[in-house]
Amino acid sequence: MIDISERAQQHFLRLLSQQGSDGMSIRLRVTQPGTAAANCELEFCEPADLAGGEWTIECTGFDFHVDGESARWLEGATIDFETNATGGQLNIRAPKIKGDVPGAESGLIERVRYVLDAEINPQLASHGGRVTLLEIDASGAVLLQFGGGCHGCGMVDVTLKQGVEKTLRERVPEITAVRDATDHAGGEKPYYSKTEGKSALG
Template identity: 40%
Template structure:
């Protein structure tokens, strides 16, 4: 786990904790809706009785962070900084992997698929007001099948079969060894919002 907390951020958070009336107060760090475009990186107070058994611990010189286990891969390379100004200052958290964690061939197959969908496929579909998301991964005799759902302008689009087979499926199957195909569960008979978000 590679999280950077600058000296000024540690000092600022330490001051906030010292003003709390609970002994042993720490900082909890987590990502809400990790791996989605709605992901948000959060810091919160963590009293000793709020520590969860499988939290990862990051001990700094003056304070302790408890990192929510599910958030760990999404917080890799996170950067917490505090910059002082005349109004007091600004705490900033940058977590480049919050929306899509870094993956490797050893990562679970759903994380590998989501990584490719969010980082490569959806940016292209967004130009047409569309997107695609993974619903589930089904294991069949010949290998894994990714069950996908198209949304936005892709739903009801007459070119969706071509997009699915030539674009999405070709990219995913080529990049993920155990994946043999994709299946579309979108109801493309609903055309009233095709091409519109």
């Protein structure tokens, strides 16, 4: 199911030895599986933390547990530890955790939502912002609502035109326009309160 390289196993073993607790192991689970926001989370766990539905992989010197509900999303996953000048980096590659990317045969709404979740919102999140799809009209115009740090932000027009609209129209060519339906006068914590600054997607 999961291929854990020898280097990754040694890395996990080093981390576990630093915990100073016998019987501790590693557990992997997927958060928000099947969506563009899916992610892998690793944690230390003791025997009492195990729910009983985990898949267990016996590694050299420790057990590696996969959350039972996450297992199907981790088929074909690989875990490796790549050394570099600063020590190293653990890399988890799990090609199936986000599900299938909507193809050209998928509906317009499904494809627009995927681009918002997979590409646009992760970038807006760095400024505490987010954008939600309200509707797509018959002409292909997309109506969006900004929230968080984008709500009332002085740079939201730049973000909309240079970032959000550009990305959406590149990924989903059928879109004819992208409009902002947000009442920005009511924003409580805008990232930029004036027009100075940069686009959140700059």
